[in-house]
Amino acid sequence: MAIQFREALKTKDFIVTAEAGPVKGANTEKVQGHIELLKDRVDALNVTDNQSSVMRYPSLGTCLLVKEHGGEPIFQVTCRDRNRLAIQADLLFAYSRGVDNVLCLTGDSIDVGDHREAKPVFDLDSTQLIHLVHTLNSGKDMVGNELDGGVDFCIGASATPSADPIEPQLVKFQKKLDAGVDFIQTQAIYDLDEFKRFMEHARKMNDKTKILAGIVLLVGARMAAFMNENVPGIFVPQYLIDELAQAPKGTGLSKGIEIAGRLIRQIREEEICDGVHIMAIGREERVPEILEAAGL
């Protein structure tokens, strides 16, 4: 059995989380395979929530699978598809089944996904969601009713250190920290100097929250350029796209693993932040190699 994530946050020197991404369909074989592969290698497994606004098997359901396999799930909740009633209800259900870590996200826009005529919800934003979870934790619902059966969530949120301009993002980041978060998982980091500058701001704002640097596996120059254009919050610097382009044909993925490993190793050695969150988007089976390349 994995130790509770909130314990790991308190006790471990370097925290590592990864993601299990459900597929489009009711067949959970693949995601269960990834869960089995990763659950003992990381401190917790995020489960994405209709990631990139593409309809998939739900985060909540996959979190239950993680529990079944003896892992620690982090329930990703976005505000794009559910209103405040549905979100509160889902949180109650999650807690009742032993899922007690939640990552509070606003959610990608409908337009980047595959159901582009859908009605976006966004009844809440990520900061309001953080406050909501605290309210539930205190034994009440959003409108003040007492809960029959309380919850106690470990609360996480995201940050975008590479945003340009950075100042408005920092204003929002401060609001999230003020709302009270136990951990932060950032969007993909590639430029460590830029990240260090961000961490300076972050430490001044709040030195208690654990911050995990987001590491997205790149598999080739074209994919990296594509993500730059199309995936919200990801900015891959040109020098990395070049490094990938120069790798011999067929070795793009290995190069990507090397780059990821290199970044993680440096973050750890220089104690830039409290850990990493590895996103292998579709290549979860390569995460063990990334960990190895990172010396973990």
Add this chain to the structure above:
Amino acid sequence: MNGEDNKIVAFCCEHSAYPVANKAGRMRLHYPDNVRIICVPCAGRVDVQHILKAFEKGAAGVLVMGCQEGACQHLTGNTRAKERVKYTESLLKEVGIDGGRVRMVNLAPDMAQRFIDEVKEMAEKIEGR
């Protein structure tokens, strides 16, 4: 209706195209005889609805003929006409009238042959549709 007579309507600016048309006539230069010439004070006086109405009333092709770029007596009349002709092209395309059957032409007052060529070209386009 529907331009069975292959009529061409030419809106001609009184400072350039209209005198040119007259000159072509005086020089006995031959051009198709189903052309109706309408004198306007400036190509910029021609609006989208005028062109559409011409088609409604049986024209098969419309020419809007004004001064050369930079030479408009009213400064921007010919540029406005150019934009309107472009817009009208898209409106006509929506109703299945395309293939260049509305066209903007810029002329200097001494370009009689050019006038003839444009009219002949439009006549050919109409024949061939």
Add this chain to the structure above:
Amino acid sequence: MIIAKRKPLEEIKNMLSGYKKILVVGCRTCVTICWAGGEKEVGILSSQLKLASSGEGNELSILEATVERQCEKEMVIEELRDKVQEVEAILSMGCGAGAQTIAEIFEEKPVFPALNTTFIGMPEAEGVWVEKCGTCGDCMLYWTGGICPVVRCAKGLLNGPCGGTRKGGKCEIDPEKDCAWVLIYRRLEKQGRLDLMRKYYEPKNYRAVQRPGRVEAATA
């Protein structure tokens, strides 16, 4: 003002299929200003419909009219009362409010909308109109530096920006559009009021206007 855009001609033609005599009605207010349904546009659309239908062998007979404000019952009745008798159907070039006003007054005649009503906005440049107001019924412009986050932020966030902002402060959904929260930040910074953006804003009351909305004047 209300901004609308004319539907594609094909769609309008399909709506009118089977009708031989119609009345096309414009409006001299908002849709004139956004070049969608004014007197001029009524003339253009009528020409196009006549050309299209004569091309197919059964020409539409069209009456044209333009009302000062298509959403005012008295003006609609005054302008259209007689013409409506002569036609089978009405093609409204007004906004949704205008089209529905006509439909309510002349209940026996089918009313077709020639426009898609899109938003409340204003002209940003000649021929370009942009959305400004979210009609949320609970205006927050006083603390967002005069920039509406409900509708100018693609996600309607109150504690923005989101993490999807593109480089240069552009919106996640469209690199041509500005991130409203970057705009709000810059505006408040200019005014020395960034404290307004640093405050936490509670979830919005989305029922401030119960749809369908209704507003009554306080009696004098």
